[in-house]
Amino acid sequence: MLAGETLAAMRAERLVFARVNLSVTPGEALLLRGPNGAGKSTLIRMLAGLLRPVMGRVLWDGSDIREDLGAHAGRVAMLGHQDAVKPALSVAGNLELFSQGGMEQVTAALVAMGLDRLTDLPGRLLSAGQKRRLALARLAVRHAGLWLLDEPTLGLDDASIQRLGLLLARHLTAGGMVVAATHVDLPLPSCRVLRLGS
């Protein structure tokens, strides 16, 4: 289980948020809401262990993630602002490095995001929405318990949002956790909401 204790973040000498507490248990989804600049992305990066909190701790099963960042990295799959799609690599080639289950898993993830017909296309030919879908497919090739999503629906069409919903539902049913920063409602059966910047 993931927990945050009295977390605070600074950006250029300015306090972004403080005293944020949260907890996520297996099979549960937490949505981060709040206006632009409220620190949703900052909190996502903090939970991933990429950003050090200026105050407070992020806990995994009771122990601070900063004690073993490598182990935490193995539990986390993150979808950031940027899609991290390499223009020179094919759609499948982009996922290969991150796959923990070989090519079969890459194919399954591409099918789940409706990219299976573009497998051999180089990344530079993808549209913005297709790149986003490829970045989402990267989540599915990792055996990670915790998914951290920063605006996952950005640039997605309706059909892709449905696919994302299925992907999230499958992850949650399997006992996974989701923390998502979003401005629009995600297609999730149930979730808790944490408001930042209010």
Add this chain to the structure above:
Amino acid sequence: MFGRLVQRELVMAFRHGADTLAALLFFLIAGSLFPLAIGPSPEVLGKIAPGIVWVCALLAAILPLDRVFGADFEDGTLDQLLLSGMAPALITLAKATAHWLTTGLPLLLAAGPLAIMLRMPPAAVPVLLAGLLPGTLTLSILGTMGSAIVLGARRGGVLLPLLVLPLSVPVLIFGAAAADSTAQGLSARPELLLLGALLALALPLCSVAGGVSLRAAAEG
């Protein structure tokens, strides 16, 4: 994971062939400017040929460095690499390996012909290459560390040579000295051993320093 990252980098370098070839062409062109500027006299050229080859190799190896981590930092791949579970020091080492295979190795292959073109005595060429092998490896790991350190800095591209060139001075000194010793009929063994020692020192230290810099860059 290490092997897959190196392989991925190689595929990308192959697809961006022009970028990869640029360092090699720079090496050959910069090297062939010297006879034009100094004059074609074999005595003078042959004497300074090892120095020319070494300086040109050093500058050519630095050319593609700002893209080693720069592109990954800008497009979000660096975050994904850090979250892949691979130790940051290993990421640095994998990137350095790919840099050497795409830059150091071609330079090593081109150095022989360039040295002969500069009228270096053929007997001294094997020693020059024997020095360039650990030398280019050391430059790759030093440069990759530098590339990680300047991530996120404004004008990182300018800062990078200022950081890496002074650090590579020992490599340059022992590398050129090895070739010189042979030309004077002495054994180049001490210099070559020192180059090996520099590599053995740089590999772990620069990997760890580069890994720490990658984490710091992700925090920025």
